[in-house]
Every structure is written in C-alpha cells, then in structure tokens.
Amino acid sequence: MFTYLLMTNVFIKKSQVRLNRINRGESLVTKKNENIDTERKSIGSELLLPVAALCFTIYYFSTITDVPWTAQVSAVIVGSILILLVLLFITRCIRSLYTGEGAFNFDTLLEPRSFVGKRIALLALTIGYIFAVSTLGFTITTFFFLSLAMLLLGGRQKWRIILTLSTILTLGGYLIFIVAFKTRFPAGPFEKLMEGLF
Amino acid sequence: MDHDLVFFGELFLRTLSFWWVIIPAIFIGLIVGALPGFSAANTIIILLPLTLAMEPEIGLTFMVALYASSRMGAGIPAILFNIPGTAGAAATPLDGYPMTKKGRGQQALTMSFVASIAGGLFTTIIALVALPWLSQVAYYLHSVEMIVIMFFGISLIATIAAKDTLKGLIAGFFGLMIGFIGADVVYETPRGTFGFLELYDKVPLIPALVGLFAVSEAFVFIEKRQIVVEKDQGLQMTGWSQTIEGLRIALSKWWHIIWNSLIGLVIGVIPGAGASIASFVAYQQSKTFSKTPELYGTGHVEGLIAPESANNGVTSGTLVPLLVIGIPGGATAAIMLVVLQYHGVTIGPDLFMQYPGLAFGPFAAMAVTYALMILTVLPLARYMSNITIVSTVYLAPVIISFTLVGSFVPRGYLFDMNLALVFGVIGYVARKTGYHVAAILIGVILGPLMEMYFLRAMKMSMGDITVIFSSTIGNTLWLFLLISLAVPYVIEYRRKKTILPGEIEE
Numbered sequence: 001m002f003t004y005l006l007m008t009n010v011f012i013k014k015s016q017v018r019l020n021r022i023n024r025g026e027s028l029v030t031k032k033n034e035n036i037d038t039e040r041k042s043i044g045s046e047l048l049l050p051v052a053a054l055c056f057t058i059y060y061f062s063t064i065t066d067v068p069w070t071a072q073v074s075a076v077i078v079g080s081i082l083i084l085l086v087l088l089f090i091t092r093c094i095r096s097l098y099t100g101e102g103a104f105n106f107d108t109l110l111e112p113r114s115f116v117g118k119r120i121a122l123l124a125l126t127i128g129y130i131f132a133v134s135t136l137g138f139t140i141t142t143f144f145f146l147s148l149a150m151l152l153l154g155g156r157q158k159w160r161i162i163l164t165l166s167t168i169l170t171l172g173g174y175l176i177f178i179v180a181f182k183t184r185f186p187a188g189p190f191e192k193l194m195e196g197l198f
Numbered sequence: 199m200d201h202d203l204v205f206f207g208e209l210f211l212r213t214l215s216f217w218w219v220i221i222p223a224i225f226i227g228l229i230v231g232a233l234p235g236f237s238a239a240n241t242i243i244i245l246l247p248l249t250l251a252m253e254p255e256i257g258l259t260f261m262v263a264l265y266a267s268s269r270m271g272a273g274i275p276a277i278l279f280n281i282p283g284t285a286g287a288a289a290t291p292l293d294g295y296p297m298t299k300k301g302r303g304q305q306a307l308t309m310s311f312v313a314s315i316a317g318g319l320f321t322t323i324i325a326l327v328a329l330p331w332l333s334q335v336a337y338y339l340h341s342v343e344m345i346v347i348m349f350f351g352i353s354l355i356a357t358i359a360a361k362d363t364l365k366g367l368i369a370g371f372f373g374l375m376i377g378f379i380g381a382d383v384v385y386e387t388p389r390g391t392f393g394f395l396e397l398y399d400k401v402p403l404i405p406a407l408v409g410l411f412a413v414s415e416a417f418v419f420i421e422k423r424q425i426v427v428e429k430d431q432g433l434q435m436t437g438w439s440q441t442i443e444g445l446r447i448a449l450s451k452w453w454h455i456i457w458n459s460l461i462g463l464v465i466g467v468i469p470g471a472g473a474s475i476a477s478f479v480a481y482q483q484s485k486t487f488s489k490t491p492e493l494y495g496t497g498h499v500e501g502l503i504a505p506e507s508a509n510n511g512v513t514s515g516t517l518v519p520l521l522v523i524g525i526p527g528g529a530t531a532a533i534m535l536v537v538l539q540y541h542g543v544t545i546g547p548d549l550f551m552q553y554p555g556l557a558f559g560p561f562a563a564m565a566v567t568y569a570l571m572i573l574t575v576l577p578l579a580r581y582m583s584n585i586t587i588v589s590t591v592y593l594a595p596v597i598i599s600f601t602l603v604g605s606f607v608p609r610g611y612l613f614d615m616n617l618a619l620v621f622g623v624i625g626y627v628a629r630k631t632g633y634h635v636a637a638i639l640i641g642v643i644l645g646p647l648m649e650m651y652f653l654r655a656m657k658m659s660m661g662d663i664t665v666i667f668s669s670t671i672g673n674t675l676w677l678f679l680l681i682s683l684a685v686p687y688v689i690e691y692r693r694k695k696t697i698l699p700g701e702i703e704e
Contacts, residue, residue: 046631052372056376064390069656071389074378079375081371082375085364127619130615130616142603146599149599181248183607184607185606
C-alpha cells in the first residue's frame with residue numbers, strides 16, 4: 001500500500017508539473033533550464049480564502065456556545081482542525097515573506113489586469129440579472145443579460161451576431177425549459193403573455 | 199436481490215430504451231468536451247433543470263452519457279490542435295498531435311475513439327460485475343467508520359488532486375464547515391446561518407454547485423479570451439481508408455487498451471485522482487515498459503492509446519465510491535450525488551436493495567453509451583478533421599444566466615440565486631489562488647452527513663468523543679489517512695535530499 005501510494009505520488013507530481021505548464025499555455029517539449037520558477041508568490045491573494053475560513057469558523061463557534069455538546073462535537077472537531085491548518089498556512093506565508101519567496105500583494109487574483117474592468121462590469125450585470133429576473137421573468141431578463149454581457153466581452157462591432165445569438169438562445173431556453181419541460185423558471189410579462197399560447 | 203444474468207440483461211434492455219436521451223447526450227458531450235476549458239460538469243449544471251425534471255433513472259442516464267462522451271470529445275482538439283479539451287486529455291497531444299502533423303490526423307482520431315470506446319466499455323463491464331461484491335463493503339461501515347472515511351476522502355483529494363496539500367485540506371475543511379450551517383436535527387438550534395431563515399434547512403446544494411463550478415468558471419473563462427486555430431496540412435479530409443487503417447491499428451493493440459483502461463479504473467476509484475492523473479500515469483508506465491521508448495513523443499500509436507484508454511477507464515471508476523459508500527470521488531460524481539439527494543435517494547447498501555435500477559443503472563448507461571458510440575461517433579472521425587475552434591468568449595454569459603436560473607428552480611427562492619453568486623465569488627477566489635474547488639464542494643456535500651454520523655456515534659457512546667477510535671476498521675483507516683498525508687512530505691524531503699546542487703528537476 002505504502003509503495004503504491006509512493007509510486008502514485010511520484011507520477012502525480014510529474015503530471016502536475018506538466019499540467020501546470022499546460023495551464024500556463026507552455027509547450028510540453030522540455031527545456032531543462034526553463035523550469036526555474038522566478039515568480040514570487042502572491043501572499044495577499046493566497047490568504048484571502050484561509051482568512052475567510054478562519055473568520056467563518058470563529059463566527060460559527062459563537063453560534064453554538066449554547067447548544068448541547070452532541071450538536072457541537074462535529075463542528076468543534078472540524079473547526080479546530082481548520083483553525084490549525086489556517087495557522088499553519090499563515091506561518092508558511094510569513095516564512096515565505098521573510099525568505100523573499102513571496103510578496104504581499106493581490107497579483108494572482110487580479111491578473112490579467114486588462115480584464116479587471118470587464119470582470120467588475122460582468123459581476124454588476126450578474127447582480128442586476130438576479131434582481132431583475134424576479135420581476136421581468138426569465139425570457140426578457142436573459143435576453144438583455146446575454147446581449148449586454150456579450151457586447152461587453154465580444155466587442156460592439158459584432159452587435160448583429162450578438163443580438164441574433166441572444167434571441168436564439170433565450171427563445172431556445174424558453175421553449176426547452178419552460179414550454180417543453182415545464183420547469184419552474186421565474187415568470188414575468190413575456191411568460192404570462194405566452195401562457196395562453198402554450 | 200439476486201443479480202444474475204437475467205437481471206443484467208433486463209437492465210441493459212431497459213437502459214437501451216433510453217436511447218432517445220443517450221444519443222443527444224453523446225453529441226452534446228462530444229461538443230462540450232472538445233471546447234477547451236469547458237467541462238462536462240458545467241454542461242450538466244446548465245442542464246440541471248432538465249435533469250431534475252426527469253425521472254431520476256433517466257436523469258442519471260443522461261448525465262452519465264454526457265460525462266462519458268465528453269471524456270472522448272476532449273481528445274479531439276488535443277489531437278488536431280495540440281490543445282486538450284480538458285485536463286484529462288492533457289497527455290493525449292504528446293503523441294496525438296505529432297501524428298496530425300505527419301498527416302495522420304484522421305487515423306489518430308480513429309485510434310483515440312477506439313481506445314476510448316473499448317477502454318470505457320471494458321472497465322464499465324468490470325465495474326458492473328464487481329459492484330454486487332463491492333456493495334457488501336458498506337455493511338461493515340458504521341457511523342465511526344463513515345466519519346473516518348469522510349476525513350480520508352477529503353485528505354485524499356487534498357493530497358492527490360490539489361497542487362498543494364495544505365491548501366487542499368483548508369478547502370475541504372472549509373467546505374465541511376459550510377456544510378454544518380443550519381439548524382441541528384435534534385435541538386433545531388440555528389448555527390452559522392447569519393440570520394437567514396433560508397439556511398435553517400442546511401445549505402442548499404444546487405446553488406453551491408452552480409456557484410462553485412459554473413459561475414466561478416465562467417468568470418475565469420472570460421480571461422482565456424478566444425482560441426482560433428488555423429487548419430494545417432494534417433487536417434485534410436481523406437477517404438474511409440484512413441479510418442479503417444486507424445481501426446485496424448488500434449484493435450491490434452487490444453492488450454494495451456485493456457491494461458491501460460484497468461489502470462484508469464483503479465486510479466478512478468481513488469477519490470480525487472481523476473483522469474488527468476490516470477492519463478499521465480498510463481503514458482508514463484506505457485513508455486517505461488515499452489521496447490521502443492524513444493518513439494514516444496514522435497507520434498507513437500501506443501503513446502496515444504495509453505492515455506485515451508486510461509482516462510475513459512476513470513469514468514466508471516469515479517462512480518464506484520459514490521455508489522458503494524456515498525463518497526463522490528470527483529466533480530461529476532458530486533453532481534450526481536446532488537441530483538440523487540434531490541430525489542430523496544440515499545446512497546448506501548440499501549440503494550442496491552431498494553433501487554437496484556439506480557444502483558447499477560449508471561454503469562449500464564455507461565456501457566450502452568460506449569456501445570452506441572461505436573455506431574454514432576466512430577464514423578464521424580473522417581469529418582472531424584474539418585473542425586476549427588472558434589471564439590469561446592460568448593459562452594461565459596450563457597453559463598452564468600442559465601445556471602443561476604437553474605439554482606432558483608428546486609426551491610423557488612430568489613435567495614438561492616444570491617447564494618449561488620456568493621459561492622461563485624468563493625469559487626473564483628479559490629480557482630485563482632490555487633484552492634481545489636471540488637474539495638470545497640465535496641466538503642459542503644459531506645458536512646451534513648458527517649454531522650449525522652457524529653451525532654449517532656455520540657449517542658452510542660453517551661457523548662464520549664474517543665468513540666471515533668473504537669473500531670478496528672476505523673483505526674486502520676486512520677492509519678492509512680496519516681500515511682497518505684505523510685507520504686507527499688516524505689517524498690518531497692527525500693527528493694530535496696537527493697537533488698544535487700545545480701541540478702534542475704524535469
């Protein structure tokens with residue numbers, strides 16, 4: 001069992017080296033001196049999730065102080081292990097800051113910076129979609145969301161293709177999900193208007 | 199229930215009667231598998247409202263067929279354009295693309311299809327035959343053992359699938375904590391709900407699934423921009439003779455297909471060890487034991503067949519832990535578990551007694567899918583050499599809108615769409631900073647189950663926490679868990695010690 005795990009792990013590490021290179025869009029043809037990773041770790045980005053996990057665990061603990069032990073035990077065990085893991089990770093981060101392997105920034109999260117504006121705009125559109133869909137219904141909201149988001153991502157010069165694609169996808173979604181499968185999608189003026197037809 | 203030949207015969211015939219679901223799923227899977235960066239899991243999530251509306255057996259058949267064919271579809275751009283459709287096909291271009299460059303693209307596609315179909319079919323039948331025995335394992339697993347198995351599953355995913363074990367563990371345990379949100383089953387006390395009534399009945403799994411997988415991936419997707427590939431000389435459409443030649447060559451390597459698909463099956467059973475690992479392990483061992491290792495990487499037939507048969511062997515392997523002990527080994531298995539839970543089906547030994555069609559059905563569906571692929575996909579190899587990859591940037595808005603609405607469907611709460619967006623942000627941060635998203639989701643799924651087993655164990659032991667070390671099977675599993683966590687560090691330590699100064703690792 002140990003030997004098997006050992007062998008598997010060696011293969012996995014090799015696989016991961018290759019997968020990382022594929023993810024970075026590099027060639028699989030090896031040049032030995034290309035493998036030196038000169039990039040510094042973006043500690044700020046890497047700490048976001050553990051810190052969120054830590055805050056959530058502390059908050060969770062605060063909500064179970066009055067419940068009987070049997071209802072606490074699983075959370076206490078898992079939460080304690082999680083806190084320990086996060087503290088280990090923070091220690092590792094501090095060490096890498098000290099040795100110069102890491103830098104306190106949010107580069108990993110923000111890169112590529114040319115897309116920051118588009119990401120924020122798409123997030124704003126998504127929030128707008130969630131709020132509008134309960135009033136305007138699936139079909140109208142989806143059409144506007146698809147058109148605006150595609151214009152944002154694909155460029156305004158392709159507006160004819162984008163409008164055609166949005167119409168086809170929205171009507172296709174309406175016909176498949178709502179008409180054919182009677183799925184409980186949010187209904188609005190369009191769905192109510194078409195109710196008599198289907 | 200006696201699972202004899204008559205039972206399996208009836209099961210296959212019943213599954214075959216779902217051909218109207220399987221054939222469209224094959225083509226959808228083939229297309230989405232061929233789209234680089236677009237996973238089968240995403241498509242399954244987009245189509246979740248349909249799947250939930252179907253009978254659970256038909257819904258599962260649809261998901262399985264789509265999953266199996268997407269695995270094969272991922273090999274198409276890997277062979278034709280040197281761009282793997284998914285990470286599971288990352289080893290395919292090593293020998294597949296050089297074949298295309300030599301003008302043997304159609305042959306390579308045919309060989310890849312034969313290896314995928316034959317490997318997938320063979321391992322599915324093996325898994326199906328072994329399942330009645332494997333299902334007995336669940337009878338030996340009680341509350342204490344199940345707790346250890348859940349920790350073991352999370353730690354295996356962290357050790358094997360995640361690039362960084364510590365980050366993988368943090369992701370898995372964070373998922374478990376999220377899974378503990380809600381009122382406890384005995385005392386109805388709300389815990390960690392942030393005051394939201396909608397969270398009293400635990401975190402709904404479908405918004406978590408939609409957010410962590412689909413929404414977060416869509417936001418990462420827009421950064422990949424677009425991939426437009428020019429056709430090169432290897433992609434010229436030739437006659438049927440190339441397909442027939444490819445078929446002949448692949449079938450002559452039947453032993454290679456069987457062996458590598460078995461490697462895929464075994465690796466697939468280990469939670470977290472997915473198709474990407476299986477394909478590289480298969481490629482590596484194929485090269486190691488080959489008489490002509492120097493030919494690997496130059497367009498060698500065995501170098502193409504090994505990863506393709508292995509990554510299709512994984513498809514059936516990942517379903518084994520899900521159906522036997524209820525632990526999903528990967529993203530697609532986790533989605534299937536969510537769908538089964540939505541329909542009120544509990545995984546475990548009772549599943550094989552109460553719903554044998556559901557327990558054995560996914561494997562029968564997979565076998566029928568692979569069999570139908572012989573008729574539907576294999577002849578298409580000739581025409582697929584005309585495929586060009588176009589802009590994928592338009593897919594992100596489609597994924598976001600359709601999946602968000604999908605998260606609204608099960609409960610009809612607007613809150614669930616907001617929750618999906620919150621999980622989307624968590625998933626996006628996790629993806630960008632190297633935390634394993636599937637580990638978080640599996641944690642969220644296992645959280646309530648782990649809590650239930652803890653509660654049972656505590657009741658049995660009158661609140662004594664040491665009960666989790668009271669069983670022999672459980673203690674053996676604890677030991678394996680510790681070994682699995684220690685092994686990567688031991689290897690890393692040994693590797694650092696053996697590397698000479700100035701030597702650079704490949």
